[in-house]
Amino acid sequence: MILKYLLEKEFKQMLRNWILPAVFLLLPIAMMNLVPRVATQEVRGLKFCSVDNDRSTTSGKLMEKVAASDFFDLIAICTNYEEALRHIESGDADAILEIEPDFEHRLISEGKARVQISSNAVNGVKGGLGSSYLTQIINDFSKQLRNEHGILNTHNVNIDPEVRQRYLYNVNLDYKIFMVPALIAMMLVLIVGFLPALNIVGEKEKGTIEQINVTPIGRFDFILSKLIPYWCVGIFILSYSMLLAHLIWGFTPAGKLWVIYLFTTVFLLVISSLGLIVSNYSSTIRQAALVMFFFLVIFILMSGLLTPIMSMPQWAQMLTQFNPLRHFIEAIRALYLRGSNLTDLLPQLTYLGSFATTTWLWAIISYKKNT
Amino acid sequence: MSEYAIVAEGLTKTFGTFTATDHITFEVRKGEIFGFLGANGAGKTTAMRMLCGLSRPSEGRATVAGFDVEREAEQVKRNIGYMSQKFSLYDDLTVEENLRLFGGIYGMTSADIKHKANHLLSNLGLTDLRKAMVGRLPLGWKQKLAFSLSIFHNPKIVFLDEPTGGVDPVTRRQFWELIYEAADRGITVFVTTHYMDEAEYCDRVSIMVDGKIEALDTPSQLKKNFSVGTMYEVFYALARKAKRGAG
Numbered sequence: 001m002i003l004k005y006l007l008e009k010e011f012k013q014m015l016r017n018w019i020l021p022a023v024f025l026l027l028p029i030a031m032m033n034l035v036p037r038v039a040t041q042e043v044r045g046l047k048f049c050s051v052d053n054d055r056s057t058t059s060g061k062l063m064e065k066v067a068a069s070d071f072f073d074l075i076a077i078c079t080n081y082e083e084a085l086r087h088i089e090s091g092d093a094d095a096i097l098e099i100e101p102d103f104e105h106r107l108i109s110e111g112k113a114r115v116q117i118s119s120n121a122v123n124g125v126k127g128g129l130g131s132s133y134l135t136q137i138i139n140d141f142s143k144q145l146r147n148e149h150g151i152l153n154t155h156n157v158n159i160d161p162e163v164r165q166r167y168l169y170n171v172n173l174d175y176k177i178f179m180v181p182a183l184i185a186m187m188l189v190l191i192v193g194f195l196p197a198l199n200i201v202g203e204k205e206k207g208t209i210e211q212i213n214v215t216p217i218g219r220f221d222f223i224l225s226k227l228i229p230y231w232c233v234g235i236f237i238l239s240y241s242m243l244l245a246h247l248i249w250g251f252t253p254a255g256k257l258w259v260i261y262l263f264t265t266v267f268l269l270v271i272s273s274l275g276l277i278v279s280n281y282s283s284t285i286r287q288a289a290l291v292m293f294f295f296l297v298i299f300i301l302m303s304g305l306l307t308p309i310m311s312m313p314q315w316a317q318m319l320t321q322f323n324p325l326r327h328f329i330e331a332i333r334a335l336y337l338r339g340s341n342l343t344d345l346l347p348q349l350t351y352l353g354s355f356a357t358t359t360w361l362w363a364i365i366s367y368k369k370n371t
Numbered sequence: 372m373s374e375y376a377i378v379a380e381g382l383t384k385t386f387g388t389f390t391a392t393d394h395i396t397f398e399v400r401k402g403e404i405f406g407f408l409g410a411n412g413a414g415k416t417t418a419m420r421m422l423c424g425l426s427r428p429s430e431g432r433a434t435v436a437g438f439d440v441e442r443e444a445e446q447v448k449r450n451i452g453y454m455s456q457k458f459s460l461y462d463d464l465t466v467e468e469n470l471r472l473f474g475g476i477y478g479m480t481s482a483d484i485k486h487k488a489n490h491l492l493s494n495l496g497l498t499d500l501r502k503a504m505v506g507r508l509p510l511g512w513k514q515k516l517a518f519s520l521s522i523f524h525n526p527k528i529v530f531l532d533e534p535t536g537g538v539d540p541v542t543r544r545q546f547w548e549l550i551y552e553a554a555d556r557g558i559t560v561f562v563t564t565h566y567m568d569e570a571e572y573c574d575r576v577s578i579m580v581d582g583k584i585e586a587l588d589t590p591s592q593l594k595k596n597f598s599v600g601t602m603y604e605v606f607y608a609l610a611r612k613a614k615r616g617a618g
Contacts, residue, residue, distance in 0.1 A: 005475025013463050207457040214453040215476045216445050219585050370425050370444055 002217060006225030014229055023191070028237055031183050032244040046130045047085040048095040049076045054287035056104035062115070062141050066097060071133045088120050095119040095130050107145070168292045180245045181253075181336040182305045184238060185267075185329045190270050191297060196275030197292040199226055200367070201282045213369045223364045227272050234268040235261070254339030260332065263345070266352045267328040273359035280366040299325040327351045373437070376528050376559040377422060381431030384417050391417040394431060399528075404550065406562040406570050406590075409579030410610045416441045416456060417561045419530050422452050422561070432449070436527045448478075450517035452521035452529040452558075456536065458513050462506030466497060466516060469505055470523060478526035491519050511542035515549065522553050533560040535569065536564060547572055567603040578606060580613045 009280075014020055024336035039194055047307040050063050075093055087093040102291040108115040117134045121127030203209040212222070238261070243253045275292060283289035300306070302316065303325040309317055320326045331348040334340040342349070378398035384392045399405045399480040409415045420426040422435050424444030433440045436450035460469045467488060474484035480554060492498045495515055505513065514534060522529050531550075535543045538617055547569065554560055562573070570576050577587040586609060590602055597605045 002476055002478070005472050007462065009461070009468070009472050009477075012468065013461070016463055207455065207459040208461055208464070209459075210425065210455045211453070211459040212476075213425055213474075214448060214451070214455075215447040217476050225549075251512070370427055 003221050003225055006217075007222065007228060010225055014233075020195075024237060025240075026235060027187060027191070028241045028244055031187055032180070032241055032248055035183055036179045036249065040050060044071055046072050046095060046126065046133070047075045047093045048072050048097055048130075048134075049078050049087045049093045051078050051081055051098040052082050053101040054103035058104040058107060058145070059099045062099065062138070065141050066134065066137050069133075069137055071130075072137075085118075088118075093120075094126060095134065097134060112341070143265060176249055177251055177337060177344075178333070180249065180251055181332040182329055184241045184245075185325065185332055186300065186305060187237055187241065188234050188242075188264070188268065189299060189325055191237060191273055192230045192293055193275050193296050194289070195233070195269045196226060196230050197278045197282075197288045197318070198275075198285055200276060200279035201285050201288045202284060203216050207286055207328065217369075218263045219364050219367050219369065223276060223367055227269065227278055227360075227363075228274075230272040231265065231268050234264065238264050251336075253336045255335035256341065259342050259345070260335050263328060263331045263335070263349065263352065266356050267324060269356040270324045270352060270359050273356070273363040276363040277359060277366050280363065280368070300321050302326065303329050305329055319325075321351075323351060324355045343362045351357075372569060374400055376403070377433065377435050379422070379431070379433040382418065382421060382428050382433050383430035384414075384426060386419055386502070391580050392421065395579070395582075395584050396431075397577055397587055399559060399561060401527075401559055402554065402557055402573045404554050404562065404572065406527060406573030406576035407579070408565075408570055408576055408606060409563070409612050410615075410617045411565075413579040413610075413613065415484045415579055415591040416532055418565065419532055419551060419561070422447075423451060423530055424448050425453075445563045450472060450527045452524070452526040454517050454521040454529070454531045454534055457530040458510075458517060460505050460513070460517055462518065463504060465502050465504055466492070466508070469502045469516070469520060473520055474523055487523065491523065491524075505590065511538050514538055514542070515546060518546065518549055522556075522558055525556075526558065528559040528561060531560065533563050533565065535564065535566065543569070552577075567601065567606055570602040576602070578609050580609055581615050585609050 019164050048066070050066075051057050052063060063074065066072050072095075076084070076087055078087070078096075081096065081098055084093070084096040084098070088096065094118075096118040098118070100116075101116045103113045103115070115138060117138075118133045119127045119134075151270075200209065203212070242253065242260075274295065278291050278295070279288050282291065302312075302320050302323050303326070304320070309320055309326065312320070327348040331340075331345045331352075334345060375398045377397075380396050381394045382392060383390065383394050395414075395418060407415055417426065422433055422440055423429050424435075424440050424447045427441055435447045438446040438450070439503075440447055458568065464472065470488045470491070471484050473483075474487070475505075475555070479487070488501075489498075493503055497512065497516065498604075500508065500512070505516065509581070510515065517532055518531065521531070535546050538546065543566070550560055550562070550572075564570065573590065575587065575589050576593065577584050578593075579585065586596075586605070588596065593605045594600065594602065597608055599605055599608070
């Protein structure tokens, strides 16, 4: 029953500080709108030079096809490779597409011809993706050509099996879809991690904690009254962000909503308890903020949010097992994008559940009413 | 039940090598106004925090309202009120909301809180300010409110740590009237102060020097013992021997 009065107090204080509600409302709008537009790994508008040594109708068509794609802009038609390379060196171009002399002739008579793709790999992602996009377009082109002219490779019956990539779950390789659940997780970890960390220690600085500690209030009730408001904030941010993702990008989670909420609730318990633990051990707000900053930065960088866990060294992959954010991001991505169900994600739920129990109990125990 | 509200036996608190409160022994009778005097740094606040169950004694023992402050701290807390040196109500809650919060924490019902709050606010002349944020009140009002709140749940004993620090003489006078009212209701008052005129209002006073209680008696007996005319002179005679407060 005491809890009712404590919660009333916490909610009043939280909502009266107008900055907090403003952040709860504006941060998701900013994150959902802005970040998917800017934090993208998609490569578009790659600049390329062409060196057409054949100057035939077919080679012209190929150039046109490449230039017509979203991914490439033709910036110069060069007469030889050296000239094209100068464009690369000066930074005007990212890739060169060179077509051999007799391209059309060989294509018709032998059924195959060569093109050379050179791309600047100083920016690895750009280089790699650029050449793979080019390859794809050329494959497409040759297939089209065969269909149109019935060119058959009579010399080589074993036509190379064509490699076709089909991306599951995120069919168009749209980076925004991939970002949305990760952004939700990031907002939750920042807001629901930081606010409780500043809360109890804030009462210590103001001196109000004395007046609380001298009452017969239970530690369990007190900690619960500090956790529940942040659960509500977290659940609000989740719902609001999912709504925004739907309104702005038209994304809806593929998995069941209640499973998303279940995971979020458990995760929020972990992260808000952690904040309270830090708050309990700190004596100034500055201390608490710095310690929390330390944890959150490591959690975010080691979570697979920005870089895939699979590409981390083995020891680092082991460490990420102790990162609650890693399990949550795994779960919420799987739920949002792949539509996994609860049974697929039981390992993650077990991890998060045991983290939650530990941190919650720790938060209660570390709150000391007398020293 | 004993006739004492507070019993301390060899109560000691050390922080590392520093002994803040050094084996103090005293009793406070029920219904008494007990003045707990001492220079800055004499160990008054530390002693009071131990009696309130905010700080665990390093040595010795004490009972407050019949409960051991170390083993039964939560029972002690059910029976006491506490007003700390630093104003510690919630600045960002209104007068009414602070009353509601602390009433609720002590298990009072909503109706009970409302009824008592109305009574209290009209007594203090604060009815018009009931919806004002506590942070906006002038210091004198804050102190009176903090005191009223510390006895809102009708505790057996109330601990006041320099309740009139920085308050004007008129307000101090009014404040002591409130203390007398509380004592009339049977609440034992344990109060620290630096004002020697206030020491005269107490039934008995103790004077701490460097963590130890150097004198304990009624104000008139103390003056007689030191053959001086005022409590100020008694205090001065004792406190100037202090080695700690010099800084």
